[in-house]
Amino acid sequence: MERIITAGMFTLFFGIVCLFIGAFSTLVSNQNGYVYTWIILIALLVTGNLYFLGVLAKLPKKAGVLVPFLILALPLAGYGGSEAYINHIEIKNAEVDLTAYEPFKSGFKAASLEETSLFTVSGNVPLLDGATALYPVMASFVQAVYPEGEYPHDNPAESPMVASKTDEAYGRLAKQDVDLIFAAGPSDSQKSGLKNMEMTSIGKEAFVFFVHNSNPVESLTIEELQGIYSGKITNWNEVGGNDKEIIAFQRPEGSGSQTGLQNMMSEIPIMRPPTDQQVDGMGGVIEKASDYRNYRNAIGFSYRFFATEMVDSKGIKLLKIDNVEPDIEGIQTGKYPLTGEFYAITNGTDNPQVKPFIEWITSQQGQDLIKKTGYVPIQ
Structure with a gap:
């Protein structure tokens, strides 16, 4: 006792x-x-x-x-x-399935014109490529003005329109294997291979950063983002969050979203990410930030439409930048500070249908399709 x-x-x-x-x-x-x-x-x-x-x-x-x-x-x-x-934990390179956006298929997921297009192409149709995030709007254009047929998104040998991702699309354009690509602006290395490049702005989009829904951080400044991706800010408690190490995912050099990050960083060097924090597929970045195993400290980046419409993004939230939402109003007004344009880009093509095609894209019908798809038109 x-x-x-x-x-x-x-x-x-x-x-x-x-x-x-x-x-x-x-x-x-x-x-x-x-x-x-x-x-x-x-x-x-x-x-x-x-x-x-x-x-x-x-x-x-x-x-x-x-x-x-x-x-x-x-x-x-x-x-x-x-x-x-x-x-x-090892990262899986998840990617979005673009099959549902392929034109002329039953259940076509992208937008369609309600009226007959005022422009059509035939015969030697322009060969198209571009960024994954812009494939839905590319597909909308093709369904509106191209002949009906099969357009597999991942088979250049059988389809005049594919989405081989930004870096490869720029490479194919440099070799003139395609007439026209749809992408964000090129990186410096991509630009060097385009001797006769012409860029036409066709729409606007927001470059966004996201975290898991449980992260208490709601907004970051440009300076804080630059601090995170330069390696100067390494803990969420430095920007008003929990005392947790920041895992900052990146994309490979030459990808459209990595170029977006480089543009945001300006002259500030980007830290070299660990191997397990660089993801090939843009969908993989979103998967990791939403995955329960990494929810406490992950941050990633993408483009607004891709992150909110093309992948299952229930586990993530888009961060405000300087307390401005990355929504359509913020993009249209330019208040959202990471608003950028996307382009129709050529490199000395001799296909006579490319110029009128681009003119149609910037016309009311083309801009309506961009808006209906979910992007922000330039007009």
Whole structure:
């Protein structure tokens, strides 16, 4: 009975100490520190009770030393391993399925003209390529003015319109394998390969950053984003969030969204991302930011339409920039600071139908299709 009373008094005293630590100690201001502190305190409490109850004294000498060690080491190792898994889990390169946007198919997901197009192409139709994020509007154009047929989005040998992603589309344009691409503006390296480039602005879009829905951060400034992607800001508590390391996903060099990041960074060098924080597919960035295993500290970037319409984005929220929403009104008025244009781009094509095609895209019908698809027209 005496040992039970002693253990009870020890538990009461230790509980008061724990409350004091929980309320005032700086050790628990950090989320990981909070967990580690309580693991240690609980381990000490359990070990102390085992000592006062005489349990440890009854064990063999080696076991009497090993048991307290295991009581502390096992939960610490388990939590530490869990954190390492969460923060460094391998990324899958998810991509959106564009099949539903292929023109002339049943259930065509992109926008369609309600009236007959005032312009059509025939015969030697222009060969098209472009960014994944712009494929729906490309498909809308093709359904409006091209001959009816099969247009597989991933087979250049069989289709005059594909979406091979921004970098490859610029490469094909440089080699004049296509007549026209639809993309954001080129990077410096892409521009060097285009000797006869002509760019026509056809619409506006927002370059957006997103986090998991559970992240308390709602808005960042351009300077804060530059700090994150230069590596100067490494913890969410530096921008009003939780005390968690920032995992800042990037895209490969030459992708449209990575070029968008470079434009935002201006002359500020972008940090080199770890291998597991660079994702080939833009859908993969969104998947990782919305995935429960990384929700506490991930940030990624994309374009508004892709992030909100083309992928399952239920797990993410778009951040405001300088407290301005990246919505259609913010894009139209130019108040959203990362608003940019996307283009119809040529490189010395000799197809006579390309020029009138681009003129039609910038006409009322073409701009209506851009608006109906979900992008923001230039007019």
